Amino acid sequence: MTAPRRSNPLRQLRASDLRGVARLATQATAGASHVAEGVHQSVLGTLGLPGGAEPGSTRGLTGLVYRSIRGVTGLVDAGLQAGLSRLEPFFTQPPEAGASAPVLWEREAVLAALNGVLGDRLARDDNPLRTSMGFYQQGRPLDLPALAASGTATGKLLVLVHGLCMNDLQWRHQGHDHGEHLARALGYTPVYLRYNTGLHTSTNGATLSAQLDALVAAWPVPVGELAVLAHSMGGLVARSACQHAATQSAPASRWLPLLRHLVCLGTPHHGAPLERAGHCVDVLLGRSPYSRPFARLAQLRSAGITDLRHGHVVDGDWLGRHRFRKSPDQRIPVPLPEGVACYAVAAALAAQRSPAAERLVGDGLVPLHSALGVHDDPQRTLQFARHRQAVFYRLGHLGLLGDARVARQLVQWLGSV
Structure with a gap:
């Protein structure tokens, strides 16, 4: 591309x-x-x-x-x-015969950011600026008939799930795209998800599960292997989709039995300090009658953003609870999907491990322990196998998308039997 x-x-x-x-x-x-x-x-x-x-x-x-x-x-x-x-x-203007709409990079980036901040409101108001979930290739909606006609679809399907305030086009970072790299190295056919990151992660997870079922059913060739590569919030959405598929009643999920690999890049499995700081602003503004009206401004942020306070995955994490009211972490523990090789990639801006780097700084947005699924409560710790964890130092949150070391690690993991 x-x-x-x-x-x-x-x-x-x-x-x-x-x-x-x-x-x-x-x-x-x-x-x-x-x-x-x-x-x-x-x-x-x-x-x-x-x-x-x-x-x-x-x-x-x-x-x-x-x-x-x-x-x-x-x-x-x-x-x-x-x-x-x-x-x-x-x-x-109607498109010319045989011509496809141009990819409007700047517009899509602005819309992605807007949906991340206000996406739940845009969806609720049926605003034309809202983003609907769908699969894309090269910035355009996935065209399965054209893919079938080209004969380029393989039985190894790779789905890439972006993070908060981002879109499918932003998997290309500093000239590198993990999807294209894995296609060349391992023969995957990459498909990129675009979705409204302002909605609850569990809402997006349920929709993703349904769309993956439809994608697998309509894929031009039989799918023998499915892999999901998720960045940041995308890892929570992917885990939510797995949980939804595993617990749904009939009909049984088509895609979950095909899932071989789930890779999370910088995912805030146990939340991100930035949203917790935003929640503190809510509390402080509410303490004074003079500042209380301005709490409305702080509370414009979307459900997707507030889900990042603790790392919500299922509906029960937020249903019946006030998003902006102070409350402890009451998440329902959700383990990693069974029978799937799950991997955690974390980054740290520091040069080496230290308590401050792990708990406070991390990659600039996500602490190291949160990205690795580690929690002070053993019941909440996600059991990523030791050989399926990787930490990269002197690297930021977005740097995970274009780093050559990360790319090599992905090929090593997904290339293993």
Whole structure:
């Protein structure tokens, strides 16, 4: 796959993007009014004046003004959505016969980041900017008839699952793509997953399991071996898919019995400090009546991000619990899938092992112990065999995608019987 061509990002906009941006703008306006009203009421509360019917709301003429702002904003949103929907066909050019749509690298990167931060909201609002799960090759949706006609599909299927705020195109890092490398070295046919990383990991895991069943059933040749290579959050999604497939009722999973290898690159199996720091911000903002309204801003982050606080894998880890309320780690212990060779790759920015490097610094985003599945509670420790663990020093989280040492380790592991 050739390197991305840089172009004017404005030229990459699609007609549907206007509707998506318009909806985000009107929602931001409504959200800002809630914050302003909350601050207003906090000030009134210190003067002993009563508030509205709900916490953070005002009453009387002041409350009427804020409600009117949100009402008008809702009407504006409805009008923009209706009007822009009618105009879209006039701005969308049909593709030429036999031509495929160009890969818009910058646009896809922006959408991936946006879905990582707000993906659950985009999906809930049916925003045109939301990402739907699907399999891709070279940045385009997987075309199984074309793959069958080319005769290039093999019985060794490799599925690559990206991490938070990323997409399938970003497996290429510093000119290297692990999928292409394993295709040349071991004869795999790589297929790249693209998904909305703002959704709960368990939601994505269940969808991935269903899509893998469909992929295996429709693959041009019989699949003799399946391998999954996952980076960062992708490892949690892959483990969730395995758990869903193993526990689902009839019909039995097609793909799980074919899974031979599961490799996790820098996966926060037991959470990431960055999200735990974000949770502390929630708590601190909520302590003062003056800062409490601004907690709305901190709580815009997606379900996918909050799942990284402890490393959620199944629905039971979050169902019935407030995402932004302080609570201990109450995850349901989920072991590695049985009968599958599971591997853990961790990176450390430090030059050698040390307590600080392992627990605090790690690869810059994920601590070493979390990436290796090690936990202070033995029941939560993931049992990666010693010879299926690898640690690479002087390497960051994204560096795992392009490092030659990691590439050699993957060939050694996946090439073994």
